[in-house]
Amino acid sequence: MRLIDQNTLDALDGSRLADTLTVWAWRGSNLVLPDPLQVKSWSFEEEAGDNVKIGQRATFVVADPNGTLGAWKFDDPLGVGGTKLQIIYNVGGAGAVNYAWLRITGNTPTEYRESRVIDEYGYIEPDGSLPMHKRRVWITRAAVALTAVDLTDYVDRDRFEAPQSPGSGATVISEFKRLTANYFPTVVDAGVTDIGVSRQLVYERERLESCQDLLSRISARYRMGGDGEAHIYSTRGSASWRVEPGNGLVNVGRGQGIDGLYNRWVVEGKEGVTGNPITSAVQLSIGALKYGGDHGRAPYFYKSEMITTPTQAVNYAATLRDEFLGNLAVELTVETTPRPERQAGDKIEVGCPVAAGHVAYLPGIITSISRSGDPIPRETTMKVRCSYSDVVTALTRTQWAEHLTSEMPELTWDLMPGSWGQLPERIWTDL
Incomplete structure (x- = not known):
């Protein structure tokens, strides 16, 4: 997470004035404009993952009353030849969060011109239709759309x-x-x-x-x-933040897709001496994705001449299966109140309301964050990847809590991590 002082963090959890952005433009160690940019609208995207190179991307629309910010040259104030943007997120009624440094990658001005007639004593318009003492002046009004990415782009x-x-x-x-x-x-x-x-x-x-x-x-x-x-x-470690109903959570969504849900892994190789083909396979024999069950048959094929014995083939097939099971996940779409300190890659817990009014606490990792404003910030939207096994465990807790509440109403169950160990021994036996 980004650095934030405790007073500002407390303000994020309560009622406050509207948040704002301050955006300065720099080239090297010098400001290229004396004042912050007049931001009309903005959006940020953050991503985290093994294959993500540029983690932060942003777009801005800035006012350009004088028509001077639309770049012609690469070294113009907002040109793409090296200008950087310093983004500061101001939490209403509290402090500020240093949000990001980005380099400009695109500058697209939108300009329009309008004219008006003014009085100017003694002026005669050459070959014009205006009467004496009148002058036509042209005014340029503009806005500039900027795109920017974080400094890993360099x-x-x-x-x-x-x-x-x-x-x-x-x-x-x-x-x-x-x-x-x-x-x-x-x-x-x-x-x-x-x-x-x-x-x-x-x-x-x-x-x-x-x-x-x-x-x-x-x-x-x-x-x-x-x-x-x-x-x-x-990438290891425990959750650093919990979001739940009454504590910043606006909405939680989820979805499923069938792509990539294999249940048999077939490895093909070539015998080292004879060159005869080798084929070995492992499959799921239990569970919702059981091979030949309701999910059907969905084999995954891998072929390599490095596989030279049946033992190597079956061992690698088992490795592919175990990697698949270890990577099974449920992706949540989590909307919260504005949280500028959160970053993609943070580990959090999401309190998901489920049946019977209970809340299931799901540990996960933020894989992407979207923020936007016009210019006042709106909600923060996160994609949170939760291990499938963690989700199943949490839902099992809620099902038992619902059962126990109906059977023993004098008991209460907070369903928080750690409370599972407080269940009576007979319930562990039933499981």
């Missing part, structure tokens, strides 16, 4: 001109810092464990993808902070 564009390898004593974190040092400082968040990197590793062309690959070795990712710094954070 790293993504700075591709290697020749292959590189780590130096002696290099580690994952030291290499990440070295490869990105020209563009931003790096902060290592709590919970990240560093390891060494072999000097035999070769970076071929893509600098930012190399940084991703390095961090995957320590179960970590990167994201940009509110002061233009990169944060290396762990």
Whole structure:
């Protein structure tokens, strides 16, 4: 999450004045305009994941009363040749959150001109139709649409001109810092464990993808902070925030899709000596996705000449099955009151109202966040990925709580993580 002081955090949970944005334009260490941009509307998108390179993207429409902000040259104040935007989110009645530093990637002006006649003593319009002492003046009014992305864009564009390898004593974190040092400082968040990197590793062309690959070795990712710094954070850990009815939650949605729901994994190879084909398979034999059950038959095929024995084939098929089961998830669409401190990659708990008035608490990770305003911020919309097994466990808790409440109304069940262990022993036996 972004840095935020306690007073401002408290204000986010209560009634307050309208929030606002302050957007400054910089080139290098100098302001290119003396005043903040007059933002008419804006939107932010944040993403997190193993294959996400540019995590933050934004669009702005800014007022241009004098018609001077629509860029002609790359080094104009809002040109794409290196201007950066400093975004500050002001929480109404409290403090501010340093939200992001972005570089401008697009400038699209919309201009229109209107004229009017003014009095000017002694003026005669040359070859004109206006009477003496009258002048026609033209006024340009404009707005400029800007697109911008976070500072990892610099790293993504700075591709290697020749292959590189780590130096002696290099580690994952030291290499990440070295490869990105020209563009931003790096902060290592709590919970990240560093390891060494072999000097035999070769970076071929893509600098930012190399940084991703390095961090995957320590179960970590990167994201940009509110002061233009990169944060290396762990993909493991516990939830840092709970959103629930009465505590910031506006709405929770969800959906299902059949794509990718396999129930049999078939691995094909080639016998090392004879060259004869090898085929082995494993399948799901129980559960809702049981092979040949109500879900039907949905095999996944993998072929590699590196598979040279039946044992290798069946072992790899089992690995594919286990990876599939481990990655099964339910994606929630969570709408909350404006929460500028939240970032994609944060681990949270979502209190989902379910049947009989109970609330199921689902741990998950924010995979994307959408924010917008015109210019006052509206709700924050998040995509939250929850492990399928966690969802099933939480729903089982609510079903038992509903049963127990009807059977033993003197009992109450908060359904919070940890309360499951308080259930009577006979219920554990029933499960």
